[in-house]
Amino acid sequence: MHCRAHIPTSLLSLLLAWCLIPLASVRAYFIVNSPVSGTVWANGAANPVQWTKGLEDGVDSFDIELTRLSQQGLTFVAQGVPSTLSTINVFLQDVPTGNDYYLLFLNSTHGLMYATSQKFSIVASANASTPAAATGAPTVTVSGAPNPLQAFATTFPPSANGVASPAWRALDGALPQAAAVLCTMALGVLGGAWAVL
Numbered sequence: 001m002h003c004r005a006h007i008p009t010s011l012l013s014l015l016l017a018w019c020l021i022p023l024a025s026v027r028a029y030f031i032v033n034s035p036v037s038g039t040v041w042a043n044g045a046a047n048p049v050q051w052t053k054g055l056e057d058g059v060d061s062f063d064i065e066l067t068r069l070s071q072q073g074l075t076f077v078a079q080g081v082p083s084t085l086s087t088i089n090v091f092l093q094d095v096p097t098g099n100d101y102y103l104l105f106l107n108s109t110h111g112l113m114y115a116t117s118q119k120f121s122i123v124a125s126a127n128a129s130t131p132a133a134a135t136g137a138p139t140v141t142v143s144g145a146p147n148p149l150q151a152f153a154t155t156f157p158p159s160a161n162g163v164a165s166p167a168w169r170a171l172d173g174a175l176p177q178a179a180a181v182l183c184t185m186a187l188g189v190l191g192g193a194w195a196v197l
């Protein structure tokens, strides 16, 4: 008996919606390649930040903030960083030393977090173990301790192609494999359930 032909459309759309959840999260990858655990940044030097993100996740720009595990407060690093960039340098001035710093990649307007770096250290001055600045990347300057009254150190101009894309533009592309497998499994389970009924 061909029960599957009689699956109500409401159930089908529910299933489809459920399948889109992993699809969205698979597309929206955002990885901070630098700094990582063990990275040591120096005051008085430009320290590289490097990331890799999904191209069609609908995030055309984002903000970067610096924070510490042991203390409250944020340092606004850069606002409206265009997704076309993958590296910036952060020049530090009089930033308190510590081994519990993190970078946050987010939209600070509505607080949506895209990624965080691993925990890294900040020391007083550059030495052999602190990284060299990335060449050809814009440099932003951050001064002093976290201060909520301080504005973003740098605001990038809106990118030329900064047209917000609908979240479901991800559907245009090929279905990512993991999502496809999940959906196939879901359909299989559902098919099995219907066969039993």
Ligand SMILES: *[C@@H]1O[C@H](CO)[C@@H](O)[C@H](O)[C@H]1NC(C)=O
Binding pocket: 060, 061, 062, 063, 079, 080, 081, 107, 108, 109, 110
């Ligand atoms: C954050 O989201 C708001 C509303 O969706 C948007 O207008 C703004 O451009 C976003 N900020 C950045 C830095 O992309």
Ligand SMILES: *[C@@H]1O[C@H](CO)[C@@H](O)[C@H](O)[C@H]1NC(C)=O
Binding pocket: 123, 124, 125, 126, 127, 128, 129
């Ligand atoms: C660099 O400076 C840090 C902090 O002052 C120190 O712990 C580290 O041993 C220094 N490394 C070198 C290679 O001098």
